[in-house]
Amino acid sequence: xxxxxxxxxxxxxxxxxxxxxxxxxxxxxxxxxxxxxxxxxxxxxxxxxxxxxxxxxxxxxxxxxxxxxxxxxxxxxxxxxxxxxxxxxxxxxxxxxxxxxxxxxxxxxxxxxxxxxxxxxxxxxxxxxxxxxxxxxxxxxxxxxxxxxxxxxxxxxxxxxxxxxxxxxxxxxxxxxxxxxxxxxxxxxxxxxxxxxxxxxxxxxxxxxxxxxxxxxxxxxxxxxxxxxxxxxxxxxxxxxxxxxxxxxxxxxxxxxxxxxxxxxxxxxxxxxxxxxxxxxxxxxxxxxxxxxxxxxxxxxxxxxxxxxxxxxxxxxxxxxxxxxxxxxxxxxxxxxxxxx
Amino acid sequence: xxxxxxxxxxxxxxxxxxxxxxxxxxxxxxxxxxxxxxxxxxxxxxxxxxxxxxxxxxxxxxxxxxxxxxxxxxxxxxxxxxxxxxxxxxxxxxxxxxxxxxxxxxxxxxxxxxxxxxxxxxxxxxxxxxxxxxxxxxxxxxxxxxxxxxxxxxxxxxxxxxxxxxxxxxxxxxxxxxxxxxxxxxxxxxxxxxxxxxxxxxxxxxxxxxxxxxxxxxxxxxxxxxxxxxxxxxxxxxxxxxxxxxxxxxxxxxxxxxxxxxxxxxxxxxxxxxxxxxxxxxxxxxxxxxxxxxxxxxxxxxxxxxxxxxxxxxxxxxxxxxxxxxxxxxxxxxxxxxxxx
DNA sequence: ATGAAAGCGCTAACAT
DNA sequence: ATGTTAGCGCTTTCAT
Numbered sequence: 001x002x003x004x005x006x007x008x009x010x011x012x013x014x015x016x017x018x019x020x021x022x023x024x025x026x027x028x029x030x031x032x033x034x035x036x037x038x039x040x041x042x043x044x045x046x047x048x049x050x051x052x053x054x055x056x057x058x059x060x061x062x063x064x065x066x067x068x069x070x071x072x073x074x075x076x077x078x079x080x081x082x083x084x085x086x087x088x089x090x091x092x093x094x095x096x097x098x099x100x101x102x103x104x105x106x107x108x109x110x111x112x113x114x115x116x117x118x119x120x121x122x123x124x125x126x127x128x129x130x131x132x133x134x135x136x137x138x139x140x141x142x143x144x145x146x147x148x149x150x151x152x153x154x155x156x157x158x159x160x161x162x163x164x165x166x167x168x169x170x171x172x173x174x175x176x177x178x179x180x181x182x183x184x185x186x187x188x189x190x191x192x193x194x195x196x197x198x199x200x201x202x203x204x205x206x207x208x209x210x211x212x213x214x215x216x217x218x219x220x221x222x223x224x225x226x227x228x229x230x231x232x233x234x235x236x237x238x239x240x241x242x243x244x245x246x247x248x249x250x251x252x253x254x255x256x257x258x259x260x261x262x263x264x265x266x267x268x269x270x271x272x273x274x275x276x277x278x279x280x281x282x283x284x285x286x287x288x289x290x291x292x293x294x295x296x297x298x299x300x301x302x303x304x305x306x307x308x309x310x311x312x313x314x315x316x317x318x319x320x321x322x323x324x325x326x327x328x329x330x331x332x333x334x335x336x337x338x339x340x341x
Numbered sequence: 342x343x344x345x346x347x348x349x350x351x352x353x354x355x356x357x358x359x360x361x362x363x364x365x366x367x368x369x370x371x372x373x374x375x376x377x378x379x380x381x382x383x384x385x386x387x388x389x390x391x392x393x394x395x396x397x398x399x400x401x402x403x404x405x406x407x408x409x410x411x412x413x414x415x416x417x418x419x420x421x422x423x424x425x426x427x428x429x430x431x432x433x434x435x436x437x438x439x440x441x442x443x444x445x446x447x448x449x450x451x452x453x454x455x456x457x458x459x460x461x462x463x464x465x466x467x468x469x470x471x472x473x474x475x476x477x478x479x480x481x482x483x484x485x486x487x488x489x490x491x492x493x494x495x496x497x498x499x500x501x502x503x504x505x506x507x508x509x510x511x512x513x514x515x516x517x518x519x520x521x522x523x524x525x526x527x528x529x530x531x532x533x534x535x536x537x538x539x540x541x542x543x544x545x546x547x548x549x550x551x552x553x554x555x556x557x558x559x560x561x562x563x564x565x566x567x568x569x570x571x572x573x574x575x576x577x578x579x580x581x582x583x584x585x586x587x588x589x590x591x592x593x594x595x596x597x598x599x600x601x602x603x604x605x606x607x608x609x610x611x612x613x614x615x616x617x618x619x620x621x622x623x624x625x626x627x628x629x630x631x632x633x634x635x636x637x638x639x640x641x642x643x644x645x646x647x648x649x650x651x652x653x654x655x656x657x658x659x660x661x662x663x664x665x666x667x668x669x670x671x672x673x674x675x676x677x678x679x680x681x682x
Numbered sequence: 683a684t685g686a687a688a689g690c691g692c693t694a695a696c697a698t
Numbered sequence: 699a700t701g702t703t704a705g706c707g708c709t710t711t712c713a714t
Contacts, residue, residue, distance in 0.1 A: 005707055016685040021709060028710085032683075052463050053394045053403075054707035057690045062394075064442070083424065093445045099462060100443035101405070104435040121440060122393050227627065256627050263629045286568065286597050287628055288604045346691055357701045362693060369694085373699075395691035398706040686713075697702070 004048040012042050024050070056122070065093070065309060066101045066123035070130040070194065070225075079225070079253065080281035081298060085129050085151070088299030092306040110137050115144040125313045127305055128153055132193040149309040151301055154195045160312065161320040162305040164296035166196060169325030170203035170248070171210070173276045173294055176327065177246045178211040180335045182274065186219035186244030188233040188254050197225070200250045200278065219244045223254050230257020238265060245336035246274035252284040255291050259332065270334040280328055289331030296325050345389040353383050365391070397463075406434070406650060407442045407464035411471040411535065411566075420566070420594065421622035422639060426470050426492070429640030433647040451478050456485040466654045468646055469494055473534040490650040492642055495536045501653065502661040503646040505637035507537060510666030511544035511589070512551070514617045514635055517668065518587045519552040521676045523615065527560035527585030529574040529595050538566070541591045541619065560585045564595050571598020579606060586677035587615035593625040596632050600673065611675040621669055630672030637666050 006020045013020075015035070022029040023039035031039075042048075056062050067089070069082050093100060101123045109117055114137055118126050125147035135156030141148055142158040151162045177185055187204050190197030201220075208215050221236050223229030230249060234257070237243045249255040255277030262273050269275060269289055277284045280295035301323050311318045347361045354361075356376070363370040364380035372380075383389075397403045408430070410423050434441060442464045450458055455478055459467050466488035476497030482489055483499040492503045518526055528545050531538030542561075549556050562577050564570030571590060575598070578584045590596040596618030603614050610616060610630055618625045621636035642664050652659045 003707090007707075017708080018686080018710075019684060022684095025709085030683080035683095049457070049460055051398075051707050052461065053397050054690090055709075056394050057392075057398070057692095057707085058709045060690090067443075090443075090445045094448075097446070099445050102408075102431075102441035102443055104431045104440050105438065107435075116390070119390055120393065227623070260627055260629060282568070283624070283627060286601055286624060288601060344691090348691080358692080359694075359702080360700060363700095366693085371699080376700095392691050395706085396693075398691085398708095399693045401706090684714085686711105688709105688711080690708090692706090693704105695702105695704080698700085 003051070004046045005051070006048070008046055009039060009042050009048060012046065013038060015039075061313075062122060062124050063098050064101050064123050065098060065306070065313075066103055066118060066121050066126040068103055068106050068118070068126060068128050068131065070132055080283055081251070081279060082129060084281060084298040085302035088302035089127070089306055091299075092303045096306070096310060110134070111140045115140045115146065118146055119144055125149070125309045127151065127302075127309055129302065130194060130196060132191060134193075147309065147312045149305045149312060151305045152194075152196045160308045160318045162301045162308060163320065163322045164196075164301065165322055165325050166199040167203045167206070169278065169294040169296070169327070170200060171207045172325070172327040173248050174204070174207035174211050174213065176292070176329065176333060177248070177274065177276070178213060180246070180274065180333060182246040182336055183213060184216070184219065184242060184244045184246070184336075185213050186216075186221070186233075186237060186247040188221045188223050188230060188247060188249040188258065190223060190225045190250040190254075192222070194225070197250055204248060216244075219247075223250070225251050225253055227253050227257035227260070230254035230259070231261040232257075234258045234261035234265070238262075238267075243273075245272075245338070246276070246333070248276045248278075250278055252277035252279045252281045252291065252293055255293065255332075256283045256287055259287055259291060270332050271337050274333040274336070276333060284330075292330045292333040293328050294325050295328050297323050344392070345387045346392070347389070349387060350380060350383050350389060353387065354379060356380075402654075403463060403465050404439045405442050405464050406439060406647075406654075407444055407459060407462050407467040409444055409447050409459070409467060409469050409472065411473055421624055422592070422620060423470060425620075425622060425639040426643035429643035430468070430647055432640075433644045437647070437651060451475070452481045456481045456487065459487055460485055466490070466650045468492070468643075468650055470643065471535060471537060473532060475534075488650065488653045490646045490653065492646045493535075493537045501649045501659045503642045503649060504661065504663045505537075505642060506663055506666050507540040508544045508547070510619065510635040510637070510668070511541060512548045513666075513668040514589050515545070515548035515552050515554065517633070517670065517674060518589070518615065518617070519554060521587070521615065521674060523585075523587040523677055524554060525557070525560065525583060525585045525587070525677075526554050527557075527562070527578055527588040529562045529564050529571060529588060529590040529599065531564060531566045531591045531595075533563070535566070538591055545589060557585075560588075564591070566592050566594055568594050568598035568601070571595035571600070572602040573598075575599045575602035575606070579603075579608075584614075586613075586679075587617070587674070589617045589619075591619055593618035593620045593622045593632065593634055596634065596673075597624045597628055600628055600632060611673050612678050615674040615677070617674060625671075633671045633674040634669050635666050636669050638664050 010017045010020045023031045023036040128150045130152040138155045189201045221233040277291045277293035280293045284291040284293045308318045347358050351358045351361045364372045364377040469491045471493040479496045530542045562574040618632045618634035621634045625632040625634045649659045
C-alpha cells in the first residue's frame with residue numbers, strides 16, 4: 001500500500017491538512033493541545049512518516065551535507081586521514097540529526113563541472129577534506145551559491161577554513177631532531193596542490209633555518225601522501241652517498257612507507273634512520289618501532305568543520321579556526337648512529 | 342535569482358513543459374530532433390539544472406543508496422575493511438551515476454527503529470557491510486519494503502548476500518600451519534553476532550579436525566575485530582604455560598594487534614609465534630614482518646553487492662554470491678622454534 | 683481557531 | 699506531434 005501522508009491523517013480526523021501539518025511541526029501556527037494530541041496519536045497509529053523530499057521542495061533544506069575528500073587517484077576512500085575525519089564528522093552529524101552524502105563522481109572534476117556535480121547532489125552544504133583544489137575551483141563553487149567549508153585547504157578567503165598549526169608542528173619536530181644531534185635532515189613532502197603539503201614544506205624550511213640545519217636539495221623529496229611515495233623516498237635517500245640521518249614526512253602514510261622500505265632494506269630504525277610523521281593516524285602506531293609523529297586533531301577538526309558549515313548554511317558569518325598540533329614522541333627517533341660512536 | 346526550471350525553458354521557446362520534459366529525458370514520448378536540439382540548447386544557455394527531488398517525488402527513485410556498516414562502538418568509520426569496501430563501492434556507484442547516503446544514526450539501532458531510520462533516509466536501497474544484526478532485524482527491514490543486500494552477513498534468506506568462502510580460506514591457513522609442523526595452534530575470533538566471525542570459527546574448527554590438530558579451549562580467544570582485541574589475545578596466550586606456536590585471527594586488525602603486542606613483549610615473529618590474519622587489508626602489509634593472511638576480495642565483494650542491489654531495486658531476482666579467498670603467504674609464518682632445534 | 687488552496691519542479695496521463 | 703493538466707506530499711498564505 002502507498003505510504004501514509006498528512007492527507008490520510010486529516011481525513012481520518014476530519015480536519016484540514018494544514019492543521020495536521022502545524023500540529024506535527026509544533027508551529028508556526030498555534031494548535032490546541034487537545035487537537036495536537038489526537039493528530040500525533042493517529043500519526044503514530046497509522047505509522048505516518050514524513051516525506052523529507054516533499055518538505056525539501058518547500059524549505060530547501062535537506063539536512064544532509066556533502067563530503068568531498070582529497071582524491072588520490074582511484075582510491076577515493078582509502079586514507080586513514082579520511083577515516084579519522086569521518087569519525088569526528090559522524091559524531092557531530094548524528095547529534096545534529098544530519099546524514100552525509102558521499103559524492104562518487106567528483107574525482108578529477110574542477111571549476112564549473114565540479115560545482116555542477118555538487119549542485120546535483122542537492123545537499124545543504126559541502127565539506128572539503130584536505131582537497132587538492134585551487135582557489136579558482138572554490139570561486140566557482142562559491143558563485144554557484146553552495147555553502148561550503150574547507151579543512152586543510154585554501155578557499156582563497158571565500159569561506160571559513162579549519163586548519164592545523166603546521167608551523168608549530170614542524171618547528172617542534174625539527175627541534176627534537178636538533179636536540180638529538182641530527183644535522184643531515186631530510187623531508188618528504190606532499191603534492192604542492194594541497195595546502196597542508198605546501199605549508200608543511202614551508203614550515204619545515206623555516207624550522208630548519210631557525211635551528212641552523214642545512215636544507216640540502218637531494219634530501220628533500222616530493223611525494224603524494226601515499227605509502228608508496230614513502231617507499232620511493234627511501235630508495236631515493238638510500239642511493240645518496242651521505243643519506244640523511246633523520247627524515248620528516250608530511251604525513252604518516254609516507255612515514256610508514258619509508259619505515260617499511262628501510263626495514264626491508266635492512267636499515268635499523270631509529271639507529272640508522274630516525275623518522276617523524278605527521279597526523280598520528282593508526283598506521284604510525286601499529287608499526288614497530290612506532291613512529292614519532294606530529295599529531296593534528298583530525299577528528300576534532302572535522303567536527304569543528306561540521307559546526308562551522310552548519311552556521312554558514314544558517315547564513316551566519318563564521319571565522320576560520322586553527323587547531324594546535326602536538327608532538328608525539330615514540331620510538332622511531334633517536335640520536336644518529338655515528339653520533340653515538 | 343531562483344533556479345531555472347523547465348517552465349522557463351518552455352516559456353523561452355513558447356512550447357509546453359511536457360515537450361521540454363520529454364526532450365530533456367529523451368522519451369518516453371518522441372520529440373522531433375530539431376525541437377530537442379533547441380530545448381537542449383536553451384537548457385544549456387539558461388544554465389538549467391534538474392531538481393532531482395521533484396523528480397524523486399514522482400518516480401520514487403533517488404539514485405542514491407544507503408550504507409550501513411558494522412559498528413564497532415563509536416568508531417563507525419574506522420576499519421580498513423570498510424575503506425576497501427568503500428573503494429569498490431565508489432567505483433561501481435560512479436559508473437552507475439549514483440551517490441551514497443551515509444547513515445550516521447543507525448549505530449545501536451535494531452528492528453523497527455532501524456527500519457524507520459533507514460526509511461527516513463529516502464534512499465533507493467541499503468547496503469549492509471559486515472553487519473552485526475540479527476535475522477529479526479533484517480525481517481523488519483524487509484517488511485518495511487526496503488530493498489537491501491548484505492555483505493558478510495546473514496539476512497535469513499530474505500535477500501541476496503555477498504559472501505566469501507571462509508571454509509576454504511581457513512582450511513588453507515591450517516594446512517599451511519600443519520605443513521610447517523605446528524601442533525599447538527590458537528585462534529582469535531570475532532563477535533559471534535557477526536556472520537563471518539561465526540563462520541570462521543566454525544571453519545577453523547573443521548579445518549583443525551581435518552588436519553588432526555587439537556582444538557585446545559585456552560588457545561581459542563574471542564575478540565571483536567579490533568587491534569586492541571588482538572593485543573588482549575596476546576596477553577592471554579602469553580600467560581599460558583604452553584602457549585600456541587601459531588595463531589590464526591579472524592581478521593587482520595586483530596592479527597596486527599597480536600603482532601604488535603608480541604613484538605613489544607620481545608617475542609620474535611615468526612620464530613616464537615606464527616600469525617595468520619584474514620582480509621589482506623593494508624595493515625597486514627605495513628608491519629614488519631608482513632603478515633600472512635587469507636585474502637578476501639573486499640572491494641570486489643562490495644562492488645558485486647552494489648550491482649546486486651541495483652538489480653533488486655529494479656525488481657529482479659538475484660542469487661547470492663560467494664567469492665573465493667586466497668592465501669597470501671608472507672613473513673609472519675614459519676616452522677615453530679622448538680621444531681627447528 | 684481552522685479550512686481551502688496555491689505552489690515547490692517535475693512527470694505522465696489525458697487531451698487535441 | 700504537442701499542449702493542458704493533474705498530481706507527488708508538503709508548507710504556508712489567504713480566507714473565513
